[in-house]
Amino acid sequence: MPARTDRGPLWWLGACALGAVQLAGIALAIAVPRYLASVDPVAKPIPAAIGYVDLPDDGGFTILTYTGPKRIRMSPQTLVRGGPGASMAELVPGRGVIAVGAEAADHAIDATLIIIGPAL
Amino acid sequence: MSDRVVALLLFGGALACYVTTLTPGLCYPAGDSHELALNAARLGVPHPSGYPLYTWLGFTAMHVLPFGTAAYRMNLLSALAASGAVALLYRIGRQLALPVYAAAAAAALLGIGTTLWSQAVITEVYPANIFMMTLAVSTMLRWAEHAQAGRAADARRTFMWFALIFGLALGTHISTLSFAPAYALFMLSIDPGLLRRPKEIAAAFTIFLLGVLQFAWLPLRGGLFDVYPNTAPTNLLGFYRYTIGAFGNLRFAVPWDAVPLQLLLYLRRLVANTGLGGVALGMLGMWIALARDQRRFGLFFLLFVLNVWIFSQFTVPDPDVFFLPSYVAWCVFVGFGVHAVGQRLERWPAMRVGWLVVLGIGLVVLGRESFVVNDRRTDTAVDDFLSASLAIMPPNSGLVTARGAFGADAAFWQSIYRTRPDVPLVSDITAPVQASGAPYFTMMPLVRGRPPLGGAPGEAPVGLEQAWFVPVVLGEHRAMLSRVYPAPPALVVREGSRPARLNHAFGAVTLLDAVITPIPDAARPRVHVETWWRVPGPGPVVVATRLGEAMLEAHELGHGNLPRWQTDVGPVAQGIVTEAYDLVLPSRGAHDAPLSLGVVRFDDGVITTQWHVVEHAGAH
Numbered sequence: 001m002p003a004r005t006d007r008g009p010l011w012w013l014g015a016c017a018l019g020a021v022q023l024a025g026i027a028l029a030i031a032v033p034r035y036l037a038s039v040d041p042v043a044k045p046i047p048a049a050i051g052y053v054d055l056p057d058d059g060g061f062t063i064l065t066y067t068g069p070k071r072i073r074m075s076p077q078t079l080v081r082g083g084p085g086a087s088m089a090e091l092v093p094g095r096g097v098i099a100v101g102a103e104a105a106d107h108a109i110d111a112t113l114i115i116i117g118p119a120l
Numbered sequence: 121m122s123d124r125v126v127a128l129l130l131f132g133g134a135l136a137c138y139v140t141t142l143t144p145g146l147c148y149p150a151g152d153s154h155e156l157a158l159n160a161a162r163l164g165v166p167h168p169s170g171y172p173l174y175t176w177l178g179f180t181a182m183h184v185l186p187f188g189t190a191a192y193r194m195n196l197l198s199a200l201a202a203s204g205a206v207a208l209l210y211r212i213g214r215q216l217a218l219p220v221y222a223a224a225a226a227a228a229l230l231g232i233g234t235t236l237w238s239q240a241v242i243t244e245v246y247p248a249n250i251f252m253m254t255l256a257v258s259t260m261l262r263w264a265e266h267a268q269a270g271r272a273a274d275a276r277r278t279f280m281w282f283a284l285i286f287g288l289a290l291g292t293h294i295s296t297l298s299f300a301p302a303y304a305l306f307m308l309s310i311d312p313g314l315l316r317r318p319k320e321i322a323a324a325f326t327i328f329l330l331g332v333l334q335f336a337w338l339p340l341r342g343g344l345f346d347v348y349p350n351t352a353p354t355n356l357l358g359f360y361r362y363t364i365g366a367f368g369n370l371r372f373a374v375p376w377d378a379v380p381l382q383l384l385l386y387l388r389r390l391v392a393n394t395g396l397g398g399v400a401l402g403m404l405g406m407w408i409a410l411a412r413d414q415r416r417f418g419l420f421f422l423l424f425v426l427n428v429w430i431f432s433q434f435t436v437p438d439p440d441v442f443f444l445p446s447y448v449a450w451c452v453f454v455g456f457g458v459h460a461v462g463q464r465l466e467r468w469p470a471m472r473v474g475w476l477v478v479l480g481i482g483l484v485v486l487g488r489e490s491f492v493v494n495d496r497r498t499d500t501a502v503d504d505f506l507s508a509s510l511a512i513m514p515p516n517s518g519l520v521t522a523r524g525a526f527g528a529d530a531a532f533w534q535s536i537y538r539t540r541p542d543v544p545l546v547s548d549i550t551a552p553v554q555a556s557g558a559p560y561f562t563m564m565p566l567v568r569g570r571p572p573l574g575g576a577p578g579e580a581p582v583g584l585e586q587a588w589f590v591p592v593v594l595g596e597h598r599a600m601l602s603r604v605y606p607a608p609p610a611l612v613v614r615e616g617s618r619p620a621r622l623n624h625a626f627g628a629v630t631l632l633d634a635v636i637t638p639i640p641d642a643a644r645p646r647v648h649v650e651t652w653w654r655v656p657g658p659g660p661v662v663v664a665t666r667l668g669e670a671m672l673e674a675h676e677l678g679h680g681n682l683p684r685w686q687t688d689v690g691p692v693a694q695g696i697v698t699e700a701y702d703l704v705l706p707s708r709g710a711h712d713a714p715l716s717l718g719v720v721r722f723d724d725g726v727i728t729t730q731w732h733v734v735e736h737a738g739a740h
Contacts, residue, residue, distance in 0.1 A: 008414075010309070010414035010415070010418070011410065011411070011414050013414075014410045014414050014417055014418060014421070015410060017421065018406055018407065018410060018421065021421075021425065022403055022406070024383075025383075025387060028380055028383050028384050028387060029384065029387050031380075032380050032381060032384040
């Protein structure tokens with residue numbers, strides 16, 4: 001790569017784009033968890049079934065039986081995976097928000113969601 | 121030390137890590153692995169977008185690599201491709217004038233990142249795709265060097281190579297096409313005169329099409345095998361739907377108000393892959409790269425942004441792997457960040473050495489985490505389960521598997537390992553349970569006691585309204601083999617028919633008795649489990665089994681059949697619920713730990729599992 005260049009139009013274009021992306025990333029990292037913590041995810045329908053699932057720290061697991069609307073109690077430790085046609089969404093150890101595919105979430109209604117803890 | 125030696129060392133180091141943790145055979149967590157391996161073996165067409173180049177590479181690996189089983193060789197292909205990508209990322213770093221240590225750190229970070237590592241130890245297309253991506257980027261940078269140095273002939277030749285690599289890369293993942301704007305803008309920023317050379321562009325496009333020509337494989341071979349649930353790519357519409365039209369319903373399908381969450385999820389994945397230090401260095405490195413060369417910065421920035429933006433709105437259950445290209449770009453930026461810090465410390469040699477030590481420790485810590493998470497060398501769940509399932513079926517039994525990609529594990533096992541040719545694999549039961557006496561089995565998961573064979577989940581398959589499906593083999597990862605019964609099997613027996621030897625209460629549920637019988641002559645370890653339970657009603661009770669501290673399986677008692685029993689046969693609470701099945705034990709690992717049965721409870725958001733040891737250490 002050549003040595004440092006002058007700050008021409010390309011630099012300013014890149015700086016604006018990069019600044020915007022980095023600021024957006026920082027804002028997301030700060031604001032979204034705070035927003036999620038401020039709402040009751042159980043009482044609020046989860047948009048596109050993206051949310052969190054409670055998982056105990058002891059590595060246990062459970063099966064939640066859904067008989068109602070898409071309501072998933074949330075906490076930030078785990079990642080749920082599910083697939084169309086599956087009766088159960090399998091929880092994979094992970095960090096952060098869970099994302100249940102829309103089809104899987106629809107399917108999880110009145111079906112069983114199996115949650116397997118990080119001990120697995 | 122020459123760049124070639126460093127690249128070789130990085131390749132060898134990554135390969136050693138991956139091979140050490142490689143899955144020995146098929147694996148369940150990646151649902152496509154079986155299908156990719158099966159189609160590589162039979163030169164077929166996997167799920168959309170068909171992956172012709174990957175299929176050919178897999179076929180070659182199966183026939184050229186001299187180690188292990190066919191499935192192991194496919195896994196090894198992933199390890200080789202991922203290691204190649206690591207070496208190529210080092211080359212990219214050097215092409216960007218990063219010093220050796222910074223380029224090596226960037227490459228090592230990619231290699232130990234948990235996502236690439238997770239794919240490098242199983243059969244998947246992503247390592248090959250990342251290899252092709254890094255090869256394309258490296259070739260593009262080479263082109264830029266020639267173009268900027270005025271070496272027109274070299275630039276033209278390298279451009280043609282890039283076009284071919286880019287076209288071929290689509291055969292490892294068609295999403296590679298989404299990077300075309302980044303490459304095009306980079307080329308125009310380096311050589312705007314390219315637009316005035318339409319012949320050169322036409323030649324490159326023609327060579328690109330030569331690479332794309334691999335997709336002729338789809339109509340040639342797509343009609344030979346079951347490609348359910350997709351339409352075979354045997355006409356133009358089918359071809360479109362199988363390639364660039366595939367998964368259109370999943371693209372940009374995330375609602376706008378959910379996009380911030382998806383992006384947050386991405387950020388957390390980035391942290392998981394590069395560590396907080398990697399994120400910080402990458403953010404710094406982006407500014408350094410911008411200051412050094414806006415055009416090259418723009419290439420990697422666009423690759424990163426395009427990948428994150430597109431796939432954060434892709435609704436799939438396993439989105440992480442789709443972000444691998446963004447991790448490649450990020451690791452390049454980390455390389456700049458590493459170099460920037462190193463440069464600042466040039467005046468203080470001791471601190472500079474300290475920086476290198478910190479860097480090394482950080483990589484080791486991150487690599488150790490990845491090693492633990494992605495160590496799959498003892499994952500024999502698929503082979504253990506299939507071995508047990510095929511062993512227990514009487515001669516000429518019918519085995520109903522899911523069609524297409526979802527039933528490829530059994531098909532791979534039977535066709536590649538030539539096991540139980542008397543057992544026909546069928547994808548549907550078209551008639552009531554066989555009158556010949558040979559039973560049907562299914563490996564499909566049960567929904568409310570029934571396999572998803574047409575109709576809504578939980579509904580009875582057509583023609584089998586009266587049939588009962590009861591698991592007879594249970595394995596890890598929810599693997600189950602169920603037997604089809606024409607009449608209600610003995611799921612509930614009368615009270616008093618079994619002495620309550622254990623009589624262990626888990627709240628309202630009582631384990632009356634359990635008999636664990638070792639099966640000594642089995643090819644792979646398994647035990648026969650019989651249990652008797654008293655439950656308050658047909659409502660869901662979740663029971664689980666563990667060996668020592670390792671969870672083996674969990675299932676709903678009665679596998680969803682109890683509500684139907686209550687309706688069709690009689691009250692569940694007035695009898696004793698009984699289960700009998702073969703439990704597959706991991707063939708790699710200790711088998712002498714105590715076996716426990718447990719009941720799972722979920723009360724007010726608190727999840728607990730109560731355990732009771734039913735067989736002591738060494739009994740099986």
